[in-house]
Amino acid sequence: MTRVFSGIQPTGETHLGNYIGAMRQYVVDQHHHESLYCVVDLHAVTVEHDPEVLRERTLQMATLLLAVGLDPEVCTLFAQSHVPAHTQLAWLLECTASFGELRRMTQFKEKTATGGEGAARVGLFTYPVLMAADILLYDTDRVPVGDDQRQHIELTRDLAERFNGRYGPTFTVPSGFIPEVGARIMDLQDPATKMSKSRSSPQGKVLVLEDLASVAKKIKRAVTDAESEVRYDPAAKPGVSNLLSLLAVATGGEPAALAERYEQYGPLKADTAEAVVELLRPVQECHAELSRDPGHVAAALTRGAERAVELAQPVLERAQRAMGFLR
Ligand code: TYM
Numbered sequence: 001m002t003r004v005f006s007g008i009q010p011t012g013e014t015h016l017g018n019y020i021g022a023m024r025q026y027v028v029d030q031h032h033h034e035s036l037y038c039v040v041d042l043h044a045v046t047v048e049h050d051p052e053v054l055r056e057r058t059l060q061m062a063t064l065l066l067a068v069g070l071d072p073e074v075c076t077l078f079a080q081s082h083v084p085a086h087t088q089l090a091w092l093l094e095c096t097a098s099f100g101e102l103r104r105m106t107q108f109k110e111k112t113a114t115g116g117e118g119a120a121r122v123g124l125f126t127y128p129v130l131m132a133a134d135i136l137l138y139d140t141d142r143v144p145v146g147d148d149q150r151q152h153i154e155l156t157r158d159l160a161e162r163f164n165g166r167y168g169p170t171f172t173v174p175s176g177f178i179p180e181v182g183a184r185i186m187d188l189q190d191p192a193t194k195m196s197k198s199r200s201s202p203q204g205k206v207l208v209l210e211d212l213a214s215v216a217k218k219i220k221r222a223v224t225d226a227e228s229e230v231r232y233d234p235a236a237k238p239g240v241s242n243l244l245s246l247l248a249v250a251t252g253g254e255p256a257a258l259a260e261r262y263e264q265y266g267p268l269k270a271d272t273a274e275a276v277v278e279l280l281r282p283v284q285e286c287h288a289e290l291s292r293d294p295g296h297v298a299a300a301l302t303r304g305a306e307r308a309v310e311l312a313q314p315v316l317e318r319a320q321r322a323m324g325f326l327r
Pocket of ligand 1: 010020043143
């Protein structure tokens with residue numbers, strides 16, 4: 001059976017891009033493949049953080065993943081720090097990766113663009129290697145992610161192939177699964193850049209748990225362009241195309257076909273706002289219910305970690321043996 005793995009950081013507040021580009025795929029995949037989903041709390045300390053907030057957000061992210069529809073009886077949901085094999089394998093892969101290839105990672109370059117490399121934590125630099133360890137540890141075939149993770153998936157494949165070439169067949173070489181529509185939800189105020197937890201302004205991003213009236217308002221005020229033609233053309237018309245992608249995902253349609261139904265931006269914005277509100281409403285209701293019983297979520301994470309350890313340990317040992325460690 002195909003094995004699926006994906007991870008999501010418990011930093012900032014989860015936005016529509018995370019939901020549409022990634023979480024939505026998790027929910028579908030869990031019913032078709034053997035699936036593991038990980039709240040990557042270790043990745044969250046690569047930048048400044050508050051320990052109390054990290055604790056809260058890790059549980060919140062797990063709650064949200066259950067609220068969007070993950071079923072802990074069907075998939076394995078766990079916190080990365082509960083499975084020590086992730087950091088153990090990361091070291092072996094750090095000794096497989098080169099300094100140069102990590103330096104080329106776009107996300108590292110972006111995140112150090114303002115503060116400079118000097119002050120960046122070493123963990124921020126080696127972050128993609130830990131991500132590769134997350135994936136390779138489970139003999140993963142398929143990794144559902146948004147478009148911004150493409151380069152990290154490529155690195156994971158390169159590291160797996162290099163390791164296998166040097167030490168003999170050890171890892172499954174995974175493929176990224178990036179949805180055709182919604183893999184890059186753009187900032188509502190600056191549609192040339194992606195919607196981002198850290199970089200988007202409050203008006204530019206829609207949070208999954210945001211008040212629904214505010215969600216509708218933000219979408220209706222989304223930046224489009226000076227023309228009035230409704231056309232799906234992400235390069236030339238990023239704002240309008242972003243709205244069409246949101247509408248397509250929320251209604252199950254296809255962006256180019258939906259564009260033909262509209263002659264003006266106003267009705268497109270109104271319909272998109274309504275569709276996104278209806279997409280988020282059941283998630284918010286379920287989240288409110290689950291939040292009343294945090295013990296239930298914590299227990300699901302504990303069970304998930306037990307299962308993850310069972311799967312990860314043999315793969316870690318396989319890699320250790322291949323690399324020459326006494327076992
Ligand atoms: P993170 O936590 O930043 O984002 C979680 C997921 O959301 C997707 N995403 C988007 N999709 C569409 N439009 C957007 N504007 C948008 N913004 C974010 C991301 O592509 C991602 O799929 N490095 C990863 C976490 C990670 C991971 C892993 C993922 C760690 N280990 C192993 C897969 C497998 C990250 O920072 O995602």
